[in-house]
Amino acid sequence: MAASVGPVDSAPAGGLPAPRPGPVPWVAMYHSVGDCSDDPYRITVTPERLGRQLAWLRRRGLRGVSVAELLAARARGAGRDLVGLTFDDGYADFVTAALPLLRRWECTATLFVLPGRLGGDNAWDPLGPRKPLLDADGVRRAAAEGVEIGSHGLTHVDLTEADDLTLKAEVVESRARLAELTGAPVDGFCYPYGTVDARAVAAVREAGYAYACAIDPGPLTGPHALPRVHVGQHDTAWRLYLKHRLHRLRRRPVEGL
Ligand SMILES: [Zn+2]
Numbered sequence: 001m002a003a004s005v006g007p008v009d010s011a012p013a014g015g016l017p018a019p020r021p022g023p024v025p026w027v028a029m030y031h032s033v034g035d036c037s038d039d040p041y042r043i044t045v046t047p048e049r050l051g052r053q054l055a056w057l058r059r060r061g062l063r064g065v066s067v068a069e070l071l072a073a074r075a076r077g078a079g080r081d082l083v084g085l086t087f088d089d090g091y092a093d094f095v096t097a098a099l100p101l102l103r104r105w106e107c108t109a110t111l112f113v114l115p116g117r118l119g120g121d122n123a124w125d126p127l128g129p130r131k132p133l134l135d136a137d138g139v140r141r142a143a144a145e146g147v148e149i150g151s152h153g154l155t156h157v158d159l160t161e162a163d164d165l166t167l168k169a170e171v172v173e174s175r176a177r178l179a180e181l182t183g184a185p186v187d188g189f190c191y192p193y194g195t196v197d198a199r200a201v202a203a204v205r206e207a208g209y210a211y212a213c214a215i216d217p218g219p220l221t222g223p224h225a226l227p228r229v230h231v232g233q234h235d236t237a238w239r240l241y242l243k244h245r246l247h248r249l250r251r252r253p254v255e256g257l
Pocket of ligand 1: 089152156192193
């Protein structure tokens, strides 16, 4: 039997060397910034904690930026001093509580919003306090401050359980509505609940997004299923240090990142 030499179609097209896979970039996942006394899903950090976490990043010579900025820097072979900051769901407290801190620590972020729920609340979470979501003006205000606006789908549906029509609407229509709202192209998507499968990844890619954020996508990891690290109220400087180190050890290099 002939020895396996691997598939011939893995040779790079055009004779150019394939880009060397880099380590998966570190992307932090936040949701709400405010009072976290009643927080069953652990999605809230206080402004004090967020401020200390951003200060910790800066002390280590790191800076939090949007995922688009992080990936663009990585594509140039730069960005070793950058980490991605993401805020899911588009809570109203992003503008009042997070934005002033991002400004103060010279960071930016990506905000993943739900154009089907603008001005509404987190009705998809059965437990815990209702938290208001940004309305269209609030999203525009964040965009005007340099925050990248990405799509979190239309209404916070688990895409792995959505039928074909719903999947397409959540992914395609949310992108079109946000592009209209902000007047800018929408490059990023974020899977609601972090749940992702190959079908959802394909739908997101086909809809024209340049990248998508998941949480722990395992073998699906790639530009359209980026892992993220949950950063919460209990993440002091020491725990953040460990999370940062462990991320680099655990995540193997991936093609296309
Ligand atoms: Zn969400």
